[in-house]
Amino acid sequence: MHFLYNLIIVIASFLLKIIAVFSPKIKLFVTGRKNVFETLSLKIKPSDKTIWIHAASLGEYEQGLPIIEKLKEKFPKHKIIITFFSPSGFEVRKNNTFADLTLYLPLDSKSNAKKFITLVHPEMVFFIKYEFWINYLSVLKKQKTPTYLISGIFREKQLFFKWYGGFYRKALETFTYFFVQNENSKKLVDQLGFSNVIVSGDTRFDRVAAIIEKENQLDFIETFKNNIATIVIGSSWPKDEELLVPYINNTTQNVKFIIAPHNIKTDQIQHLKSSITKKTILYSEMTEYDLEDYDVFIIDTVGILTKIYSYADIAYVGGGFGNPGVHNILEPATFGVPIVIGSNYSHFAEATALVQLKGCLSITNEVALQLTLDTLLNDDIIRKEKGIICRQFIQQNKGATTAIMNTILK
Numbered sequence: 001m002h003f004l005y006n007l008i009i010v011i012a013s014f015l016l017k018i019i020a021v022f023s024p025k026i027k028l029f030v031t032g033r034k035n036v037f038e039t040l041s042l043k044i045k046p047s048d049k050t051i052w053i054h055a056a057s058l059g060e061y062e063q064g065l066p067i068i069e070k071l072k073e074k075f076p077k078h079k080i081i082i083t084f085f086s087p088s089g090f091e092v093r094k095n096n097t098f099a100d101l102t103l104y105l106p107l108d109s110k111s112n113a114k115k116f117i118t119l120v121h122p123e124m125v126f127f128i129k130y131e132f133w134i135n136y137l138s139v140l141k142k143q144k145t146p147t148y149l150i151s152g153i154f155r156e157k158q159l160f161f162k163w164y165g166g167f168y169r170k171a172l173e174t175f176t177y178f179f180v181q182n183e184n185s186k187k188l189v190d191q192l193g194f195s196n197v198i199v200s201g202d203t204r205f206d207r208v209a210a211i212i213e214k215e216n217q218l219d220f221i222e223t224f225k226n227n228i229a230t231i232v233i234g235s236s237w238p239k240d241e242e243l244l245v246p247y248i249n250n251t252t253q254n255v256k257f258i259i260a261p262h263n264i265k266t267d268q269i270q271h272l273k274s275s276i277t278k279k280t281i282l283y284s285e286m287t288e289y290d291l292e293d294y295d296v297f298i299i300d301t302v303g304i305l306t307k308i309y310s311y312a313d314i315a316y317v318g319g320g321f322g323n324p325g326v327h328n329i330l331e332p333a334t335f336g337v338p339i340v341i342g343s344n345y346s347h348f349a350e351a352t353a354l355v356q357l358k359g360c361l362s363i364t365n366e367v368a369l370q371l372t373l374d375t376l377l378n379d380d381i382i383r384k385e386k387g388i389i390c391r392q393f394i395q396q397n398k399g400a401t402t403a404i405m406n407t408i409l410k
Contacts, residue, residue, distance in 0.1 A: 001167040005134055009109050028087040032104040040119040043101050049078045052122040054105060056131045057089035059328065061096075063151050064128040066206040066401040068098050071124075074409065081120055085131060092302055108133040117143065124408075126150050134171050141174040149178045150404065151203050153349075154185040161188065179404050182349060198407060201400035202350070208334040209398050216310040224291040225256060229313045229377055232337075233259045234305050235327035236318035240342065241272060243366045244316065248296060249277045251370075253377050258308055260299040262318060262327070269300045306331050313383065314376050316340045320362070326351050329360060334394045338386035340372055350393075359389030 020027040051071055055061040072080060080098060083105035084090035094102050106112040113135035125140055125147045140147050159165040169192055179200040180186050189197045233244060236259060248257055261272060273280050278295040309315060315332035319325055320342020329339050329351050339360040345351035354360035363369045376383045
């Protein structure tokens with residue numbers, strides 16, 4: 001099976017180069033990895049002390065931030081190396097202020113893994129949530145490098161728990177500790193014979209809980225809002241917008257809308273804008289106009305959605321009508337905002353929990369969307385009660401970062 005795994009990596013590497021000719025995203029994936037080893041040779045000296053953190057994409061990076069901040073605090077003389085697998089993570093956070101070096105992770109071939117780890121020579125390694133690269137883990141195990149899984153999630157359908165997943169299970173022997181999010185994950189890993197499993201919770205709660213202590217003011221959002229009830233639509237996809245746009249166009253409520261689509265390609269943004277009949281402005285146009293005169297504000301940029309949620313009276317979080325499902329609901333929740341989502345959320349523990357607590361409301365169609373939003377807009381008591389549920393949910397689930405760091409530093 002290990003031979004087959006390595007063969008698949010080689011084939012994938014070849015195919016990706018071909019696909020890159022036709023796909024801008026895959027082109028970033030391929031070209032971004034070309035100079036990784038050269039960059040490491042220039043930036044990392046053999047005498048440097050380093051810590052390596054790997055995140056699959058943007059969500060995992062955000063999840064790992066509380067740990068990264070603590071590592072920088074506890075090990076100020078170490079260089080922090082952050083790697084991404086996906087362009088959607090790297091391209092957004094390649095200029096972050098936390099890492100000394102931010103890179104794409106080379107594909108998991110034997111030669112790449114050995115060369116990468118030799119150049120980085122980390123004293124500690126952290127994998128965030130998932131992504132178990134067999135060859136990287138094999139090299140780390142041979143070198144006896146302390147390796148940790150942070151905010152891990154395990155499910156029965158994963159390869160580790162199949163009769164044919166022996167080579168994958170063996171890779172788990174690399175980890176010094178598994179810090180998992182819930183008891184179910186712990187039970188699954190326990191069944192494989194591991195005793196170094198700790199239920200620490202999800203570090204994302206620590207990250208979002210800290211957001212409210214930071215500066216979240218955006219003057220242009222305040223001007224647009226103009227003391228009018230505002231629905232913030234975050235990370236929307238076309239399937240979300242198919243339901244939302246009719247509501248926006250037809251509602252008679254005194255309400256404003258801020259839309260931050262998941263994809264900000266120009267053609268998609270223009271299509272969205274043209275489908276809205278109410279007075280609409282783009283973020284990229286706003287310097288030319290009086291924002292308070294508009295009903296809909298489309299955010300065609302990245303990096304400010306979290307702050308925008310602080311101005312929401314209601315949040316709609318997109319992704320719940322597609323795969324893999326709903327996007328991050330914790331950011332609006334930390335501001336005490338009631339949340340509306342689509343029906344595909346069962347793979348996300350935080351969404352499932354908040355739906356059960358009734359702070360988050362799941363809708364399945366346009367009629368349900370209208371009824372839900374109108375109820376929240378018309379009833380201040382219900383809206384505030386659900387917002388309190390969301391805020392309390394965040395506060396009650398803090399503490400994963402402290403639990404993890406206390407164990408690592410023992």
